[in-house]
Amino acid sequence: MTRVIGLISGTSVDGIDAALVDISGTGFDLQVEFVAGATYPYQDDLRKRILAVCAGQAISMAELAELDDAIAIAFAQAAQNIQVDHQPATLIGSHGQTVYHRPAGVGDRENTSPRHRLGYTLQLGRGAVIAQLTGITTVNNFRVADIAAGGQGAPLVSPVDAALFSHPQEARCIQNIGGIGNITYLPPRQDSQPDHWLEKIRGWDTGPGNSLLDLAVQYLTNGTKTYDENGSWAASGTPCHALVEHWLEQEYFHLPPPKSTGRELFGVDYLQECIKDSEPYQLNSADLLATLTELTAVSIVHNYRSFLPKLPERVFLCGGGSRNLYLKNRLQQLLEPVPVLTTDEVGLSADFKEAIAFAVLAYWRQLGFPSNLPTVTGASKRVLLGEINFSQ
Ligand SMILES: Nc1ncnc2c1ncn2[C@@H]1O[C@H](COP(=O)(O)OP(=O)(O)OP(=O)(O)O)[C@@H](O)[C@H]1O
Ligand SMILES: CC(=O)N[C@H]1[C@@H]2OC[C@@H](O2)[C@@H](O)[C@@H]1O[C@H](C)C(=O)O
CATH class of the missing domain: 3.30.420.40 (ATPase, nucleotide binding domain)
Known part of the structure; x- marks a missing residue:
């Protein structure tokens, strides 16, 4: 030990x-x-x-x-x-x-x-x-x-996810929602020889996690707040789906894995573009936050539907974004009937x-x-x- x-x-x-x-x-x-x-x-x-x-x-x-x-x-x-x-x-x-x-x-x-x-x-x-x-x-x-x-x-972290979260019969996704989001797809472990199982594991950065949300909260509160606690501000708004559709055209979401990204792409400049795009829709602060949160949720699910061999039986969230209940609920609704849980529910701290x-x-x-x-x-x-x- x-x-x-x-x-x-x-x-x-x-x-x-x-x-x-x-x-x-x-x-x-x-x-x-x-x-x-x-x-x-x-x-x-x-x-x-x-x-x-x-x-x-x-x-x-x-x-x-x-x-x-x-x-x-x-x-x-x-x-x-x-x-x-x-x-x-x-x-x-x-x-x-x-x-x-x-x-x-x-x-x-x-x-x-x-x-x-x-x-x-x-x-x-x-x-x-x-x-x-x-x-x-x-x-x-x-x-x-x-x-x-x-x-x-x-x-x-994908090989570590493989060591800690794989299941003999169940295909699982571990979805980190930090500043950036990333996924690990784990096929059932019992299905295949160890080497073959390893080759079927997938993982990549899905795009923004909390990065745009945190930047938007700081912008909207003149820096007095740094994040949307539990997603309650976003939950009080209404997402603008036309904007989300437009933002989803961003090249990164359509790039097949392997892929990775960071604040260089989903950072301050990106948020400024989003704010400019939103002007014609005259969104209030809560609506803007709800729309950005919707982009995070929809882009994650778009990645799943586009690039996974099949949808998993269960999704386990980790990272600070797993505490954003509005985001978690949206993911649950968009992935229905796949249950969306947190890694805490299988005994490993989502925060750490x-x-x-x-x-x-x-x-x-x-x-x-x-x-x-x-x-x-x-x-x-x-x-x-x-x-x-x-x-x-
Ligand atoms: N209670 C909460 N409600 C909503 N969001 C939260 C809550 N707690 C943390 N967060 C979000 O989680 C973020 C931090 O998450 P985390 O520490 O997993 O990110 P990170 O590790 O820095 O990013 P990455 O995984 O991209 O490297 C915060 O900036 C905030 O947006
Ligand atoms: C370059 C870099 O630090 N990338 C991070 C970032 O944060 C989330 C996502 O983008 C992720 O893939 C990666 O970190 C985790 C820990 C990883 O390598 O698995």
Whole structure:
């Protein structure tokens, strides 16, 4: 049994999720026991600097170095805090903070080969610094090896979903709704030989999760609120279906997987376009929020109906968006009769699933187990994910 800390701050940039877990087993046959989880919000100034860089603001190399230091120190502090009152961990898996993601094969429309260009991705918060500050071996930089092998470098949680949520008879979808949404499709495990089962797993980024909703709430409240708690503001409005239909024409929703995205596409500029599009309809604030929430729900379901081999028997939500009850209800209605639950209902924290996943990815890296799934990321082969930083 290895006690591992998983750390991530996602595209919402709301803070560092830390999970303390005990892991045993090998390959996809793992036992993962959740010991503790907590979210450590970024200091206001650090969050603003990160969001500015994510929005494309230019910074000097000196500022980049300072930002990287500040993030690494905050991550190391989160690792220290989560161990208080617990037996210490011997391994850390740190995703870091994504500040830039350029998916593979996107950006050069002239070239006829869809995957001709390597992706590029940057997660700040150096693992070597976290290892030195905590005294714990730290695995980080998980995405780069998959990208070097021609993959998207995301989503990486799909193999972890496969280990934790697969069912012998049931096809399942695990739908993360963070800043960005991503899906893992898990065919029934009993149906096929292990290798064949792995090849049938699918996963990709479905598009916006909460990113547009959070930005809209900040815009509508002049920054006094950061998200639509429980979706109650959106629930008080009426979605404009004509706008949703129009927004659904966006190329990303029609791009077949493998695909990944980020705030570079579904960020501030995208929201401004949406607001401009909405002007002729004279929507009030609640209607605008309801319409953006509808886009998140409809785009997820559009992805399912367009690209899954078949609809799953059950869908399990995770990520902060699973707490948006209006969004959850809309997903339930649109996917009827498929039940839409949360991962909590099968015993794994919806809030800390991503942090747990990076603990598992670090554990796999330490075992020397190649953990990307080429059918998900589009990589040419399975590779070891993550770089190991020893503390001495
Ligand atoms: N009670 C709630 N009601 C509605 N929305 C919520 C609630 N709690 C959290 N959220 C939403 O969840 C978001 C954070 O989700 P999460 O932490 O899963 O995202 P992330 O991990 O940063 O993103 P990603 O998975 O794309 O990397 C918040 O920004 C907010 O929009
Ligand atoms: C580049 C990057 O950080 N991508 C994130 C982001 O947040 C959600 C979605 O886009 C996802 O696919 C990915 O993270 C998760 C943890 C993943 O790799 O599975």
